[in-house]
Amino acid sequence: MLTAHLNPLAASLFSLIAIASLLLAFVMLGSRWLRHYLYAFAAESWLIGILSAAVGFYGNYPELYLIAILTVVFRGGLLPYLIFRIIRRLHVSREVHEILQPSSGLVIGALAVIFALGVSSRIGAELGMSGTVVVLALTVMLSMKLLGFLMLAARHEALSHILGLLVLENGIFLGAQILVPGMPLLIEIVILFDLLIVVACFGLLVQYLMTHVGTTSSLELRRLVG
Amino acid sequence: MVGVLLLVIALAPALAILLIILAGRPSLSAWLNLIASIIAFVAAAVLPLLVQSQAHVYWAGYIIIDALGAWVVLCAAIVYLLASIYAVGYMPLLDEEERLPVFYALFAGFALTTLLGPMMNNAGLYWIAIELTTLVSTFLVAFERAAESIEAAWKYIIVVSGGISLALLGTVLFYWGGSLVIGPSYDMTWAALRDAAPHMNPTLLILGFLLVLIGYGTKAGLAPMHTWLPDAHSEGPTPVSALLSGALLNTAMIGIIRYLSVVDAAGAGPLPRITLVALGIVSLIVAALFIVRQEGIKRLMAYSSVEHMGVIALGVGFGGALGIAGALYHMINHSLNKSLMFFGAGSMMRSYQTKEIGGIHLVSRRFPVVGALWLAGAVAITGAPPFGLFASELTILRAGLETKAAWAAFVMAGLLIIIFIGFLNHFRIMYYETPEHDNGVEGSVSAWCTLPMWLALLPLLGLGLWWPEAVWGYFGTIAHALGDGALVAGSTP
Numbered sequence: 168m169l170t171a172h173l174n175p176l177a178a179s180l181f182s183l184i185a186i187a188s189l190l191l192a193f194v195m196l197g198s199r200w201l202r203h204y205l206y207a208f209a210a211e212s213w214l215i216g217i218l219s220a221a222v223g224f225y226g227n228y229p230e231l232y233l234i235a236i237l238t239v240v241f242r243g244g245l246l247p248y249l250i251f252r253i254i255r256r257l258h259v260s261r262e263v264h265e266i267l268q269p270s271s272g273l274v275i276g277a278l279a280v281i282f283a284l285g286v287s288s289r290i291g292a293e294l295g296m297s298g299t300v301v302v303l304a305l306t307v308m309l310s311m312k313l314l315g316f317l318m319l320a321a322r323h324e325a326l327s328h329i330l331g332l333l334v335l336e337n338g339i340f341l342g343a344q345i346l347v348p349g350m351p352l353l354i355e356i357v358i359l360f361d362l363l364i365v366v367a368c369f370g371l372l373v374q375y376l377m378t379h380v381g382t383t384s385s386l387e388l389r390r391l392v393g
Numbered sequence: 394m395v396g397v398l399l400l401v402i403a404l405a406p407a408l409a410i411l412l413i414i415l416a417g418r419p420s421l422s423a424w425l426n427l428i429a430s431i432i433a434f435v436a437a438a439v440l441p442l443l444v445q446s447q448a449h450v451y452w453a454g455y456i457i458i459d460a461l462g463a464w465v466v467l468c469a470a471i472v473y474l475l476a477s478i479y480a481v482g483y484m485p486l487l488d489e490e491e492r493l494p495v496f497y498a499l500f501a502g503f504a505l506t507t508l509l510g511p512m513m514n515n516a517g518l519y520w521i522a523i524e525l526t527t528l529v530s531t532f533l534v535a536f537e538r539a540a541e542s543i544e545a546a547w548k549y550i551i552v553v554s555g556g557i558s559l560a561l562l563g564t565v566l567f568y569w570g571g572s573l574v575i576g577p578s579y580d581m582t583w584a585a586l587r588d589a590a591p592h593m594n595p596t597l598l599i600l601g602f603l604l605v606l607i608g609y610g611t612k613a614g615l616a617p618m619h620t621w622l623p624d625a626h627s628e629g630p631t632p633v634s635a636l637l638s639g640a641l642l643n644t645a646m647i648g649i650i651r652y653l654s655v656v657d658a659a660g661a662g663p664l665p666r667i668t669l670v671a672l673g674i675v676s677l678i679v680a681a682l683f684i685v686r687q688e689g690i691k692r693l694m695a696y697s698s699v700e701h702m703g704v705i706a707l708g709v710g711f712g713g714a715l716g717i718a719g720a721l722y723h724m725i726n727h728s729l730n731k732s733l734m735f736f737g738a739g740s741m742m743r744s745y746q747t748k749e750i751g752g753i754h755l756v757s758r759r760f761p762v763v764g765a766l767w768l769a770g771a772v773a774i775t776g777a778p779p780f781g782l783f784a785s786e787l788t789i790l791r792a793g794l795e796t797k798a799a800w801a802a803f804v805m806a807g808l809l810i811i812i813f814i815g816f817l818n819h820f821r822i823m824y825y826e827t828p829e830h831d832n833g834v835e836g837s838v839s840a841w842c843t844l845p846m847w848l849a850l851l852p853l854l855g856l857g858l859w860w861p862e863a864v865w866g867y868f869g870t871i872a873h874a875l876g877d878g879a880l881v882a883g884s885t886p
Contacts, residue, residue, distance in 0.1 A: 294594055319555055328551050332551070339558065343565045346565065347565060347569045347577070348577065349572060349576075349579075350578075351581070357517075357521050358517075358521065361524055364528055365528065368550065375538070375543045376543055379538055380543050380544060381540075390541050391541060391623070393683065393686070393689075
């Protein structure tokens with residue numbers, strides 16, 4: 168078990184990266200400009216790539232270097248580029264009608280983090296790991312999950328939805344690197360490729376939305392009810 | 394032998410996709426898809442006979458076929474066959490001649506992913522298979538390119554991807570729990586998880602299970618995560634609706650069943666099963682409310698799917714030999730019956746040129762054969778004897794009465810009666826009420842569209858009248874392999 172006997176430097180490095188990613192999730196939550204979302208998402212993905220490499224180095228999992236490279240290339244480069252192209256094509260640069268003000272969104276996000284901390288410290292205590300990097304990783308994983316759902320619920324631009332889903336997955340990826348670094352390589356790589364396909368599908372659908380429905384805002388999607 | 398059959402089931406649709414793309418001819422693609430579905434069905438029909446108590450594992454342990462998997466594969470293959478026959482008659486009505494090869498390629502791809510899902514032995518790969526079903530079927534839902542279809546497809550992919558990501562989180566937690574027992578790196582097979590479960594931390598296990606349940610429950614259409622289902626089922630072309638409802642939902646349900654057996658092995662208390670029962674009851678309530686006041690004909694069928702997934706969830710939640718047998722019997726009955734209902738609804742929608750129940754009238758006078766088949770199907774799907782769903786719903790009720798949650802069985806019976814009245818009332822209006830202004834719809838339904846309705850109804854009648862001893866024994870094997878877990882009175886703290 169990697170986290171059981173971790174040297175203090177590595178533990179603080181992991182914690183630093185986890186907390187920085189959580190902060191970036193808050194940057195996304197507080198911003199109105201789609202482009203800022205995208206930069207924050209790309210930065211978060213880079214951090215996760217660095218985390219993978221660090222876990223690989225300290226835990227002696229050489230295959231994680233490959234994951235780190237793939238994460239940086241796909242999540243940190245290719246995905247943001249694809250989404251950037253969609254933004255340019257759609258001429259949508261910001262959320263126009265917010266359902267939730269960014270400031271109130273931040274407050275709700277903070278409550279979500281507190282909830283996540285409560286859950287993870289309980290599990291950490293049960294496993295006899297309180298105060299370790301495990302609790303932090305679990306907290307960040309759960310709170311990024313909740314923040315992602317908050318973004319999905321409070322935003323209505325199609326692109327914000329895509330980014331919200333990617334934040335959900337980023338949270339899982341980040342937590343998984345620390346909690347289960349030994350997860351088989353095959354699964355991780357397939358999930359990475361899977362994400363690429365997901366975004367390609369989303370891109371295509373956004374285009375359909377634009378041409379056949381005439382809007383990319385979910386507020387206008389109200390033909391099907393009941 | 395079993396390995397060859399699995400290969401056939403996987404290769405038939407895969408080859409069909411390849412040939413359809415290479416040929417690129419609309420007329421040919423329907424036939425290629427039909428042939429693939431026949432081959433897959435024949436192979437899947439033999440599968441349960443060959444797979445009995447012991448599971449067969451292939452390809453370095455990534456593929457498993459056990460009694461449960463073979464059963465779900467059979468359900469999916471039946472619907473794939475019926476929907477492929479129906480598509481030959483139905484798809485030309487859409488006037489999308491040049492895009493038909495794309496449709497059939499995607500259709501075969503969708504069938505392929507639903508057939509492969511139950512065979513995954515690795516929890517991570519199972520997740521990926523479920524994710525792939527979403528990606529392929531989204532484009533089938535959006536196929537008609539109407540604003541409604543695109544809207545349905547968008548809601549479908551967003552809601553289901555969000556839900557499925559919860560299942561991924563649950564999967565990671567299960568892996569983590571296992572890694573504390575087995576060691577940092579292991580193959581996350583169902584058997585490995587079940588062996589490790591008794592030594593895992595119970596809180597972690599239950600948290601993981603609840604996340605997985607919500608995640609795959611979204612995909613299985615359990616309320617309150619069902620919101621994508623009525624839209625996607627009603628706006629896709631009819632063969633796709635049948636495949637979504639009859640095949641895909643089961644493929645997602647099998648994941649819940651497998652994880653439940655892992656949690657059972659740990660003896661983690663009644664919470665997982667109670668949650669499943671509660672989701673089943675909520676699904677029945679939501680379905681009852683929306684069926685009574687429904688206006689869209691395919692949405693009516695879609696909410697009926699929510700209802701039946703709720704019934705299956707109840708059967709699985711009650712557990713025991715009776716509960717599992719009822720749930721699995723219900724799966725095949727629902728697959729047959731819901732295909733029949735969607736086929737009837739699709740044919741009527743095209744004939745009357747409307748999606749509204751109010752626009753369809755005097756069905757039995759205008760379409761005597763299709764009308765009779767559809768009405769028989771409606772009687773069957775509401776759980777009336779002598780059809781298969783009566784037998785399976787009764788079995789699940791009996792299973793429920795033996796458990797501590799007998800209240801759930803009573804609530805279930807009450808809600809089923811409400812749904813019976815509400816559902817058949819719509820059919821009374823469509824069949825016997827004389828409209829104010831008769832638009833005099835005349836026409837005929839293609840034999841390709843009538844044949845699958847016969848093929849669905851006759852076995853359904855057979856399954857209702859005669860429940861073979863061998864099938865009963867087969868379900869017993871499955872329940873035993875799953876660990877005989879149940880929500881039995883007295884066994885809960």
